Amino acid sequence: MSTIYLAALLVLVLASFVMGRGRALSLQAGGTAKLHSLPSYHGWWVVAAAAAPMILVMVLWSALVPGLIEAAALGSLPPAMQPSDPLARATLLREIANLNAGTFTGEARPEVAAAAAAMKSWSTVSDWARLAVGLGLGGVGLWWALNQVDVRFRARNRVERVVLWIMIACSVVAVLTTVGIVFSVLFESLRFFARYPWYDFLFGLQWSPQTAIRTDQVGQSGAFGAVPLFVGTALIMVIAMCVAVPVGLFSAIYMAEYASPRIRATAKPILEILAGVPTVVFGFFAALTVAPMIRSAGVSLGLDVASESALAAGLVMGVMIIPFVSSLSDDIINAVPQSLRDGSYAMGATRSETIRKVVLPAALPGIVSAIMLAISRAVGETMIVVMAAGLAANLTFNPLEAVTTVTVQIKTLLVGDQEFDSAKTLSAFALGFVLFFFTLSLNVIALKIVQKYREQYD
The missing domain is CATH 1.20.5 (Single alpha-helices involved in coiled-coils or other helix-helix interfaces)
Structure with a gap:
């Protein structure tokens, strides 16, 4: 029924525009005064007046009526079957929904089957009533707006x-x-x-969130020291930015200042293809190609390299976020006024001196914003880390060892059937809050830099 309602809304919108515009055109053709507004504006005004009531009815109906129908369906059950808590209520509603959808397996209780049939009937009546009320109010709005179409309107x-x-x-x-x-x-x-104490969470050195469900199980309380996660996140982020920032920025400078239009038209789309590659593909590339290469090179040099390492994840992640730096920086460098370059050349500066001392400082606010966007993208990446860096929460600054990140642990904690009232699951929200605060701090720092240099070069 929602599809029918949206189709009716679309038909009403088209009819309203045609009728409103047609009324205005007829006035323009037969009147002696010129219309204040174009006929298309009259058509859009009629559309707004007709569509607004239907949209409002759809929103309010969807927000209020389903809850009333569910309450009525549960109220039709015998007193002994009335749900006593939210979990029992949700279970009954799920059983009723499965019965109406035809996906219920097993023998349904007669009372629940009757409630499901009643709920389905009431839902059908509600959908048709919503359509009738929406079309009625939309028609009233259409009639009112058409009567307002006038030369001076x-x-x-x-x-x-x-x-x-x-x-x-x-x-x-x-x-x-x-x-x-x-x-x-x-x-x-x-x-x-x-x-769990916040200072132990922020400054603890051991991360082991496994907790017991029953009191007789081993390991009744986990360790939630998040420092290993913060260190792993920072390590992979730094490696990624060491790849993305130089490559992305230098490629942007080349395409904006040195490349011919033909080379630029070819190189930039090819470079931006990286932004459209799914992260799972980068993860496969890191796990199957980059990580074995790093391990082989490390063994040949006598180094102990883990099969999953921060270096492999960081290198591939850096390649992934190159377009975020290069494309944005290229657009920002091209936006620098040509008059600044001409003034520098007039003073006798070379092209490289002009780029280093004039163009890049003028484009610095945008370049900083691009780098901050790339950092946020690196901090939030999960799939590459899972496949190339592992899940081990090791407190190490060695890029050749396996580490994990905040986002990977959030994914791990919230996957599967979890008890959302346990410290293990709630710790994922604490990690998310810290990650949010970190990215917010980065944005504030970037904003301060942008404001400082924008005042200087505007």
């Missing part, structure tokens, strides 16, 4: 105001989404810190 102003409110709403949704993510992670982190 300021349709352009109305449409621009509607677009402004849409952009404000999108901004509010983005901000509220960010705030919701932060607070959800924060609250779960506080639950973890209520069970």
Whole structure:
């Protein structure tokens, strides 16, 4: 039914635009005064007036009615079968949903089958009622907007105001989404810190999150010292940036300042292909090609190299994020005004001196932003680390040993059937909060650098 509703909304939008624009064209053809707004603006105003009620009905109906139907279906069960806690309620609703979807295996209880049939019937009636109410209100909006179409009607102003409110709403949704993510992670982190001291988490040197489910099991309390994870994350990130920043920045300088248009048109798309390669492919490349090569080279030099190492993961990750540095830096260098270059040449500077002393300082804010974006991408990478660096939480600065990162441990802690009330699972949220704080700090530092040099070169 949702598909039918969206199809009806699309038909109403098309009809509204055609009717509104047609009404304005008829006034323009038969009237003596010129329309204040173009006919297309009148059409879009009618679209806004007709579509807004249908969209509002869809949102409110989806938010309120399903909960009422579920409550009514559960209320139809005998008192002895009424759920006593949220888990029992969720189990009953899942059983009812499986019965209505035809995926329930086994013999259903007659009371639950009756409740499922009633819920399905009420849902069907609700869907048709939603469609009728939405079309009715949309038709009222269409009629009202068509009556407003006039020679002196300021349709352009109305449409621009509607677009402004849409952009404000999108901004509010983005901000509220960010705030919701932060607070959800924060609250779960506080639950973890209520069970495990925050200073032991931030400064502890042993990471072993395995905890016992029952009191008679061995290892009833895990060790949640996250320093090995922070060190592993930083080690792989530094190796990756040592590859990505020089290669990406020098390639951007070459394409922007030295390459001919033909070479640039060929080299830049080829370089940006790396951004479209799935990370699992890079992970296979690191595990099957780079890691054995590093191990073979280390053995030939008499070094003890692990089969999974931070060096292998960092090198491949650096190759993966080269486009983030090169493409953005290339666009930023090209955006530097040509007048700065011409002034430098007029003072007798060579091309290399102009690039080092004029172009790069002027483009530094954008280059820093590109590097910070690449660092955030490196910190958040999981698949390459899993396949090339391993899962061992070793506290080491040796790039030839196996390490793990914060994101890998978050993935490991939240995979499979987990008890979301245990310290083991809650520690993943604490790791996520620390990672969020780290990336936020990087962005603040980048913003300060950008502001400093932007004031100097604007």
